[in-house]
Amino acid sequence: LKDNIRLACQVKVKADIGIEIPEDLFNVKQFKATVKSIKDVTYDIKEVLFDLGGETVDFEAGKYIQLVIPPYNKIKGSTQRAYSMSSRPSSHNQIEVLVRLVPGGIATSYVHEHLKEGDKMDLVGPFGDFRRTKSDSIMLCVAGGSGMAPFKSMLYDMLETGETNREVWYFFGARTTKDMFYMDQMKALEKKLPNFHFVPALSEPQEGDGWDGPTGLITDVLDRYLKEEINSGNKVLEGYLCGSPGMIGACNKVMNDNGVTQNNVYYDKFA
Template sequence: MNILTAPIIVAVLSAILATIIVIIDGIVNNYGEVTININGKKDLKVKGGSKLLTTLSEQKIFIPSACGGRGSCGMCKVKVISDVGPILPTEAPLLSKEEISKNIRLSCQIKIKSDIKIEIPEELFSVKKYKGKIVSIKDVTHDIKEVRIELPEEIEFKAGQYAQLIIPPYDKIKESVQRAYSIASKPSEKNIVEFLIRLVPKGIATTYVHTKLKENQNIDLIGPFGDFYVRETNADMICVAGGSGMAPIKSIIYDMYEKNIKDRNIWYFFGARSLKDLFYLEELRKIEKELPNFHFIPALSEPSPEDNWKGEVGLITDVLNKYLKENQNHKEGYLCGSPGMINACVNVMTKNGIKQEEIYYDNFA
């Protein structure tokens, strides 16, 4: 009898304990209504107790976040004017000394317990959540899909910016996640956004896109975000990308081509391993013929004999370095790729006279 009743007693006691914890949590952590003051001019009356990132999202103010609020991407930074306690161990690795000195915090790690004052870029007020529909999915390489999404309302963005796809729960993934992807389409396509999504082994979002996502399916996205866009100067544009890093550069180049911008030199270096990793070659060659100031330089690091490749061979940084030594014009850098590629390109560019502050990229790592 004891053997049979023991599990029941344990279960009952566990249920009672869980109930007590919920009641105590509701009493102790009942912070009531608090005020979030934004930029000194907008007040939000909200219920206290939740993370700042989540609370702002519920008020339709979307802070960039690529990790779903887990404190790993470091993108959801805001300036906090009021005292919310010391920097947390989860924040410290993702904040520079300068950011800490300026009271920059990760909004996904701050719990709202009392009135709080924050500062965010004004452009975030125009970020929206869109309910889209997949109109096409196309393989552009063996591991990159072109995904086009139709929106019921127009989206305004600058060529080079990004949006966050909301991936629903699937298989063993129990919660929705958000991931940032650069927009590949032109800003003039106001009811369409296009993404280039490379399959990352064990990647939650990329696995979903490559194995689950279907045409005519609905999907939500938030955007636009990012400071990666063309600066209005006369400097030569040195664009470098690899793989799905093609996306924002494609948006920028197609936008400039559509606007027939002929008074600025554009050099686009695209690195790939072999011919099977190159895509949009014909389209970019067509633009090169019709836009005299645009120069497209693809390079293969490990071309196969059957590729019969006649173009540049080697790491894209070596090809870039060779060109930069030959060109002494005023130049700006526009980069998109892996953190390793970006760091290597920044190193090459700065050694060849391009100022660090004139090299632009979005870091999704």
């Protein structure tokens, strides 16, 4: 009160209470990281690799990290923004993220316009509960743009941990070929993971692109494959979604309409 600050939201405790702290939070750390590399994977998405020096990070594929953006230009205070990790969990001394430029975005503008290789940056994490289940259920993964991050991490983790027989369908939507990336990596994974199927699709293919893959909204492509291509047999179908709230909602409906129960749909929703 002497600092003219008070907690506005309060609850009076009238009986004994128990407080349960999720075990994952005990793994959260603040890292003093160094930018090892910055690569343009598309015209508006950068792959940023951080080196943690002598520190290590333990996380499950699908988790996210908070980037601490320092003050710059008219931004007076530090800001934290969450980004799914695209790195492999086995790379304990490195963290990789994909950052798509959002006009006017505090963090994305800093990363795209100011961050350089060799710069120092604070990272906080890992956080989140987006992860694959430990089962033999068929995974239906859907993403677009920087939503690639958690699925890249999951797929390489599956390869490295020997989870090579699980059936995975990964639907990746983009407008044109210039929005596509990691195509060679995904095709290489298809050869190493016998039951992995990568389905990239363009909603606005351009003349001269030479695109001969699926076209249309990724929800329409997903719907067609669920009706015509994917034979689940007696296996459970699980949905894994990463993208905007609109995309999540639309994909959720398609999956529900095709027999994927709501309790088997998991998502990482962009704010």
